[in-house]
Amino acid sequence: MSYADLDAYSRLLRGAHEAAEAGRVPPELPRRLITASWQRSLEAGIDPDGKSAPLVYDLPHIEDVRQAHPLRPLLPLIAQTLSSLADEVLIVTDGGGRVLWREGSHAIMRRADQIGLADGHQWAEGTVGTNGIGTALEAGRPVHVYSEEHLMRVLHVWSCSAAPITDPDSGQILGCVDVSGTSRSLHPATVALVAATAKLTETQLALRMHERDERLRRRFESVRGQPGVLLSASGRVLSGDPAGSLGERIRLSGRRVILQDGSAAVLEPFADGFLLRPTPSAAPPTLALSFLGEAQPVATFGELNRPLSLRHAEILALLALHPHGLTAEQLSFHLYGDDGNPVTIRAEIHRLRAQFGEAIAAKPYRLTCPLEADFLEVRRHLSANDTGALARAYRGPLLLRSESPEIRRERDELEAQVRVCLLRHGAPDELWTYAQTCSGRDDYEVLERLAALPPTDPRSAAARSRLYP
Structure with missing residues (x-):
């Protein structure tokens, strides 16, 4: 396309911009790729008068992300392949359009800083509208976005060529390679070179994947006497x-x-x-939860007997109370209320599954093995109105230290039902057993019942000593 043609195309784009913002159909539309991107961007609420891409990674955080990113070892290859474009800014992002690395002259990078084309800023289409990086990631193919094809006016002096990089192992997009420059300096044919660079990077990723596979296969050959699939x-x-x-x-x-x-x-x-x-033919082990009373919560799984942190006990209790499962968002709400963060829950579940892996399934999170829980046993005895078994099973409140809204509700409800059931139907032995729990120890009505026993009954004297210290 000649520069004269670009001038005409710029006039067409300016008219299309004005029409799109006014909600009218322009007399001439940009190419289909750009028209579709504008529509997505406007539906996402992108402001054409925005000034910059948002900063989403601070410097300490971005360094950790860089170190872990699979494209890091291939940066020299990418830079060398695109070295002929020294006057432009070279960008490499992650799969979400967040800039991890950039390279270019001081002059072009100073201009790039003004619009957030810099480390840690996000260029997804949903954050800045139509642009090379975001639109390439959205379309899943190389694109060139020229000047006024950008939705945000501040980008109209820029043009960019970008191509996504796909992981040959997982099939997921790892990131994007982009070359950006002022609109007159960046030729539309640049996109072919950028696309070739992305393909070369994918080839190197595939080569490294095959080398890893071959090392793993050789290791597997040494244990082929055992059944299994690698x-x-x-x-x-x-x-x-x-x-x-x-x-x-x-x-x-x-x-x-x-x-x-x-x-x-x-x-x-x-x-x-x-x-x-x-899977061995034997039945899966039972998960047993001991969460009542003042002692530290404990989980037994098969032959494993593990003391639990309060947070892990709360999660297991909630999964036991919701046998059909809970999402990370639901677990977060039950644990923390509106201040919850599902990311924290996923991390805790990951730690729990390291201990009880086969007992906890995902999507939604749920318990998949036989379950025994002392608080569920109490529920069953309440339903059967079996006060003897109820008094023996109830050792005190459920997870006494928990501040989880859902756990507190369950704890208070269970406590109230146990107390009422034993007061209405419990024999002296059962009331005395309840009086040894932290809840029943100072319960006035329970102690009055026990104090009314014959004076020769030691339980009567004990109850009176608590009533009248």
Whole structure:
């Protein structure tokens, strides 16, 4: 396209901009890619008069992200391939359009700073509207966005060519490589070079993936006497399934996996991947929760007996009370109310599954093994009006230190029901057992009943000593 043609196209774009903002159909539309992007951007509430991309990573945080990102080892390759574009700014983002690295002359980067084309700023289409990075990620292919094709007016002096980079292992978009410059200096053909760079990067990623796979297969050969299927860290089937009955990939969601034929298997860590082994025929172990009273909460799983932190006990209690499962958002609300953060819950669930992996499933989070819980046992005795078993089972309030709104509601309701049931129907032995709990120790009405026992009954004297210290 000649610069004369670009002038005409700029006039068309300015007219289309005015019409789009006024909600009218312009006499001439930009190319389909841009028209669709404008529509998405306006529906997302992007302000054409915005001034900059938002900053989403501060410097300490972005360094941690950079170190962990799989594109980091390939930065020299990307920079060298695009070295002929020294007058422009080279950008590499993550899959969400957040700028992780950039390179260019001081002059072009000073101009880029003014619009947030800098480390830690996000260029997703949903945050700044139509632009090379965000639109390439949205469209899933290389794009060139020229001058007034950007939705935000402050970007009209810029043009950019960008291409997404797809992980050959997971199939997910890892990030985007972008070259941006002033509209007259960046030729539309730049997008071909940027697309070739993205493809070359994907080729290198695939080569490294195959090398990892081969190392894993060689390691697997040394233990071929044991049954199992070798999986990569992302769940790709590498060896041990010659008939191909498992497909190309196993979805990893906890230690226990349900296969396509409905059978179950267990994941075991193996080097940098996993071994998928048949589930033993024995029934899964029972998870037993002891959460009543003043003692530290404890969970028993098979032969494991583990004291629990209050937060982990709260999560397990909520999952026990909601057998159909809860999302991270629901768990967060039950634990923290409106101030909850689902990210915190996911981290805690991850730690719990490291201890009780096969007992906790995801999407939604739920318990998948046989369950015994002292507070659920109390519920059953209340339903059966079995005061003897109820008094023996109730050792005190549920998770006494918990401030979780849902746990507090359950605790108060359980306490009230136990007390009323024993006062109405309980024998002296059962009332005395309840009086040994932290709730019943100073319960005036319970102690009055016990104090009314014959004076020769030691329980009567004990009750009177509490009533009249």
